[in-house]
Amino acid sequence: MAAQEVDSPTLRKRVLNTPKLCNMLSHTVSSASIELGLHANGRPIALNDQQQRRGSLCGQPLEYRSHYFGEVLIPAPSSPSIAQGQAAVSRQARLPKMALGTALVYDEEMTTYKLLWDDPECAIEVPERLSKSYERLQHYHLVERCVRLPVREASEEEITLVHSPDYLDVVKSTQTMNEEELRTTSKKYVAAYFHQNSYRCAKLSLGGTLQLVDAVLSGEVQNGMALVRPPGHHSQRDQSNGFCVFNNVAIAAKYAQKKYNLQRILIVDWDVHHGQGIQYIFEDDPSVLYFSWHRYEHKIFWPNLTESDYDCVGKGQGTGFNINLPWNKIGIGNADYIAAFLHVLLPLAFEFDPELVLVSSGYDSGIGDPEGRMNATPECFSHLTHLLTNLAGGKLCVVLEGGYHLTSLSESVCMTVRTLLGDAVPRLSGDMTPCHSALESIQNVRTAHTPYWQCLSVDETKLVQQCSTKGSSTLELPYEQQESADTARFDRLIESHMKNILSPAPPFRTSAVTPDGNTFIIPAGVHVEDQAAPREQIDAACSGISMSHLKEGHLVHSVGKMLTVINKLVKKQTKNAVVLSPSTSLSAAVALQTSLNLGIERRA
Incomplete structure (x- = not known):
């Protein structure tokens, strides 16, 4: 598909012919x-x-x-x-x-750090997030279908592509701290904790992410997923934040720019929290288009930042390249997520024409998660992944971020990997009519970015508020009931739902x-x-x-x-x-x- 150059200095982008979209x-x-x-x-x-x-x-x-x-x-x-x-x-x-193959990055060593003291805010970030997801991939026989990539430690030079040397020294020093010293250091940051193995695991988490980027950009594989821990999208130049130590995806983007001379990178952050760390790093950089949807509730939800709102579109040369889509209510579901992709992300992404797509893949935006309190079912992430495979020639790197309900997390990870492998996406469940609050947020984002994107300068048909057809049945558990539902009951519902949407695999x-x-x-x-x-x-x-x-x-x-x-x-x-x-x-x-x-x- 040929791309035409746009002369307008305000746009500073490449515009693709619309038939491709x-x-x-x-x-x-x-x-x-x-x-x-x-x-x-x-x-x-x-x-x-x-x-x-x-x-x-x-x-x-x-x-x-x-x-x-x-x-x-x-x-x-x-x-x-x-x-x-x-x-x-x-x-x-x-x-x-x-390129042939879907890569999978995983190393059990990244489960060897954990919270050593009582802290309700950090208690949800547990090693089982990784091990349970990997076990579920094995259950569905997805691991053997992937190209396994070895995990390596990231170098200090790679870490300092984003982080300051002083911050690196602080993280490095935690290796020899006792529990009290670790606790004191952790309190210097927001929603963060350190363990003697945090530095080693953070280097493996970042190194595994960079291994995936290398494999995709060298043509060894077409796409892949990095099942890594600790997460990264909240961490900033000189501080840990939100369980994150090194900003894996941000460093991966810098790494791809430096090593492969990429000029346009798209970062999609579907975690339920705003990845403010990534935003701060690239908000003045027009070579990186950052899209984040996140639970916001008019600044009530963490991280409670004004700059997480829809009108924060970037700074300087990066104006128009930072896209925030705030959700102002809980219970956002499949229809809302798909509408956000179709009416905001994808038109801008095709106009941007990225050479690589990186996903900050947080599954706390899925059903059952205690942090997100949203209603998106696991197969929704299959559809989101499928839509992204049409960008950048299919060069797609999915990197694990959040996700704190182990069953919902692991099933969503599996749906993502299935789609990367090329399996047909299952039918979306539930009513496919976006809610009014979601439509309002989507329209606010489109209005805020209209001055910077040619695709938004053309009036489109009013966003659909009523569906002409019904979706298939979905989990009979709206989020208002989830808090009182015991884990065993929810797990049974998820298991039944997955059996309903997944066809049995043939012998051959x-x-x-x-x-x-x-x-x-x-x-x-x-x-x-x-x-x-x-x-x-x-x-x-x-x-x-x-x-x-x-x-x-x-x-x-x-x-x-x-x-x-x-x-x-x-x-x-x-x-x-x-x-x-x-x-x-x-x-x-x-x-x-x-x-x-x-x-x-x-x-x-």
Whole structure:
């Protein structure tokens, strides 16, 4: 998508053509009942628009991201020659280079610090936030689908990209403090605590985040999540704040600018608290667009700052690049979050055209959290993540911040990782009508930023206040009841809700049918079908089709294997499939006839 330069010095931005945004906003999960990619001699048949949009191969293993993967099914020549090798290299050079995989950063050592004294304000920040999230990823078998990145310590040079040397010295000194000294030092800061392992864990938290940035920007992976602790978005140049020691995401942005010479970075902060630390660091920097929504309640909610309001748009050259969306009531839910993305963040983000997207991913904005008191269900974070994958060529780094209800947190983490891996997003639950308070906040932000963004200078249709359709059922637990609900009951409700929205995983994600007598390089984890359907089923599927082709035995066997795969697709024993056929026209005709025979109503 071509970008056009805007001459206005007030805007200082690049503006993308609007069709790209329109295409992204109209994203849908494929409604076709059968996803079957047919290939002739290793060349894929023309794909429909849906498949082309979803064609970036970004999962690990490969089959977890793609609806088709013909470009990696490369016939292996029986007797390779130098000329053949050169031709293969030439063909590969013409293919677009794609990063493969979703990275996961986690190290159990980051759970080795905790609060050593009684402090009700800090008591909610516990090691189990990390360990429970990782255990849930294992439960859903998501860990093995990710590319595991080793965690390293951040260097002092990297830490001081944002923080002062004096503050670094204070944090470093906590390694040798006794409990009383740790308590005294912690009291110098707001809502913060230190442990003898805080410095080590903070360096691992930051180092793991930078490892993720390196992997994404070097092309090793397409995207990823850093499951790290302590969090970072509240910490400032010379102080700890809000459980945060080093500002992981802010330093990651500075690091990407310095090492990779990036000119435009988007930071999305969906934590329920305002990330004032990030705002202070970049408020005069036009190369970083910072978006934060946060519980505000007209300055009643922590951190109780005037500069958290919608009219704080940045300073100096950074004016217009700081976007605050304050929520002035509790109970904000799925419809409100999606409306904020569609009417504020995404139009500005596409105009900004970032080269990298960093997410300060706090799940205290989800349902059940004692801090946020909001109503967004875990699948909402799947949708938010999906919308962000359309930016920066999919280069997306999600970094854990807050989240203090362990069940809600861990399920939301899993929904985020599922989406990074390329799984279809589940249907959003609940009424999809934004509340009046949310619409008011959204409109205030749009008005405050209209002077700085071309996309906001065009009057849009009034924001929808009534939905034409109903959403699916949601948790029958509005936040007003959550405070009195016991944890066990809430956990049962969440478990039931997740079972309702998540389809059971088939035994095989992707199946493949290959011609007999040929050798192909097949990605690990793809099931190669070798069982052909009975001859009578083949004959029934080919009724009305010219039978002259079926005199060849290898064609009969190929068609039979394809019918076996179609049966598995219908029975949901596999998610999708690719067929390499000696006769593409015959295979396509048989697949269509079989679909008709089975009564499948939607085919692509």
